[in-house]
Amino acid sequence: MASRFVDRAVIHLTAGDGGNGCASVHREKFKPLGGPDGGNGGNGGDVTLLVDANVHTLLDFHFRPHARAGNGKMGMGSNRNGAAGEGLEMKVPPGTVVFTEDGELVADLTNPGTRFVAAQGGRGGLGNAALASKARKAPGFALLGEPGESRNLVLELRSVADVGLLGFPSAGKSSLISVLSAAKPKIADYPFTTLVPNLGVITAGSSVFTMADVPGLIPGASEGRGLGLDFLRHIERCAVLVHVVDCATLEPGRDPLSDVDALEAELARYTPGLGGKLEERPRVVVLNKIDIPEAAELAEFVRPDLEARGLRVFEVSTASRKGLKELSFALAEVVEAYREAQPVLEPEKIVLHPLAIDDSGFTVERDPEEEGGFIVRGSRPERWIRQTNFANDEAVGYLADRLNRLGVEEALAKNGARPGSPVTIGDIQFEWQPSTPGVAVHLSGRGTDVRLERTDRVGASERKEARRIRRDGTGEDEDLVEEETAPSVDAELDDVWEDEEQAERDR
Missing domain, CATH: 3.40.50.300 (P-loop containing nucleotide triphosphate hydrolases)
Structure with missing residues (x-):
């Protein structure tokens, strides 16, 4: 069968996902709580285009247009980081020009040996050992790995002839x-x-x-x-x-x-x-x-x-x-x-573009589809959203602290946001509840955040105490008992601080 010459191909690339971080506590004999030791997740593999002088056609991409790099491995306990995902290297002939589906020029690959990262692998999530700080000594959560970049690109071969x-x-x-x-x-x-x-x-x-x-x-x-x-x-x-x-x-x-x-x-x-x-x-x-x-x-x-x-x-x-x-x-x-x-070709120089002094790294705008809603756009807030495990209250509280330090809450307030306003960041929409400035955040147990526990609902412990009182025959009304036995928020915070102080003494 005669060989075919293909000078245009559409490829679908997917980089590897980053591995999740690990939330682990070091345990050994006589030291049941030895501190956090969860490792970081591995980075996902990149999809790279390499210019090879021995390749003369885009035929391989015509028959195999889909390509995916390896995913990063999850972090483990004992401070063991996950392995990075295996990168994928795809060889293209000299003279290959890379476009987006909309026709925007992405790269012009002419010299053999040139490398172009067509799809960036996702970064691995941090483990709880890397997230430990003076204020959060034993995090009960870890960050999720970022998904790898997915891109559809058009390759065109333009012969390099004199x-x-x-x-x-x-x-x-x-x-x-x-x-x-x-x-x-x-x-x-x-x-x-x-x-x-x-x-x-x-x-x-x-x-x-x-x-x-x-x-x-x-x-x-x-x-x-x-x-x-x-x-x-x-x-x-x-x-x-x-x-x-x-x-x-x-x-x-x-x-x-x-x-x-x-x-x-x-x-x-x-x-x-x-x-x-x-x-x-x-x-x-x-x-x-x-x-x-x-x-x-x-x-x-x-x-x-x-x-x-x-x-x-x-x-x-x-x-x-x-x-x-x-x-x-x-x-x-x-x-x-x-x-x-022709001008003399100089080696490619690395150009650094520092952020402007007044560049906050994000923008806040009105949501055109949600009345009274707002949309926060920016690489950092959107990346933090992807890294957060919303099934873990402590991770959600950590996200709120990061957004507050970045200035998102202040920007929302300046744009007219009110408590309860719907706010969208990335693929997540939530009701905005601003933090009280100047009030220290009391830490609670691992995997929890007291700011998310403030509710008027009667908890299971209060109902259990009410049933015990009824069995003892005190004759008090159930509603009154539940109301009397329900602790206040201040009492809950006091108990949390006492438990943490006791844990510190035991360690």
């Missing part, structure tokens, strides 16, 4: 490459055009340059007719464009001047995404097949008109190899001049 051959079907472009280089394209008197670009390496004296033909160019190609629109991208990087004109064609209504005019019109209408305007590139006209007497006469007739346009004209024959040496040295001269005119 010379681009343009011409109508059967003009002799493939034959010209075969006699000037070691390339062996399929050559025959086909009634249709070549279906894949051919690339050859040419040596002229001390100069070495590459040449590629662009098949499928016919009138209307820039508007999507035929295959021209698919292959016009391959000439965007060329230093010089060569019109290969068939002087021996027998098709009615065609001649060398009209062929050149038709191709120039298509180039003028085609707007490249890279490399500048094509009409500014140097032009060379090759009058081919002059081994035929009628073609040689026609070439002599049209040559003055082409030179009057400022074009360099060469008469060649791929069959007899006449004029090929002069053509190769002339192309080498133009290529060398183009290379010298």
Whole structure:
């Protein structure tokens, strides 16, 4: 089966998820509460595109468009961190351009060895050992790992060739490459055009340059007719464009001047995404097949008109190899001049962009779909939301402390938020209950937060005490007993502090 050339592919990438942190307490003989020792979760693997000179097509991505990196492992007790997820490396040919689905340029990969992280792996969550502090000595929670980035990207291959051959079907472009280089394209008197670009390496004296033909160019190609629109991208990087004109064609209504005019019109209408305007590139006209007497006469007739346009004209024959040496040295001269005119490529520099002094890192805006609601946007608040285990009250309280320190509560108040206003951060919506400024937060048991325990509901312990009193036959009313036995919030906080002080003495 013949190999296929694929120069455009849509890929679906998913980076690895970060592992969850571990909430663990060190325990050993005579030391039942030895402090938190939960390890951090491992980072998820990245999906990376690597430019490899041995790869020449995007065929692999055409048949396997989905790719996923490995997930990070969960942290464990005894301060054992989870292993990082295995990254995925995908090889692409030089000249690959990466776009989003909306057509936005993401990366231009030309030099072999270049690496581009197409999908970033999620960061692993911190374990409770890393979250311990003076105010929270034994956290009963850990942070969740972040999900890996998922992206749909479009890959386009734009051949990195110095010379681009343009011409109508059967003009002799493939034959010209075969006699000037070691390339062996399929050559025959086909009634249709070549279906894949051919690339050859040419040596002229001390100069070495590459040449590629662009098949499928016919009138209307820039508007999507035929295959021209698919292959016009391959000439965007060329230093010089060569019109290969068939002087021996027998098709009615065609001649060398009209062929050149038709191709120039298509180039003028085609707007490249890279490399500048094509009409500014140097032009060379090759009058081919002059081994035929009628073609040689026609070439002599049209040559003055082409030179009057400022074009360099060469008469060649791929069959007899006449004029090929002069053509190769002339192309080498133009290529060398183009290379010298290009700016010197410097190594890529790392650019740091510090945040502005007044940049808080988040924004607060009104929710258009929720009356009286607000939306908080920002990388840090949204990342904290993804890291929070909302089934753990202490983790929710820790999230509230982080948002308060960032200034989210103050910003909500300035924008008119009231207690109970719906606030959306990321995928989570909750009712905003501002913290009381200047009041210290009393810590409670592991996995709990007293700010989330303040409720008027009668708890199970109070109901149990009421049943015990009834069994003792005191005769008191149940509602009165429950009301008398329900402790106040201040009493709960006092009990919490007493329990913590006792735990500290026991340790």
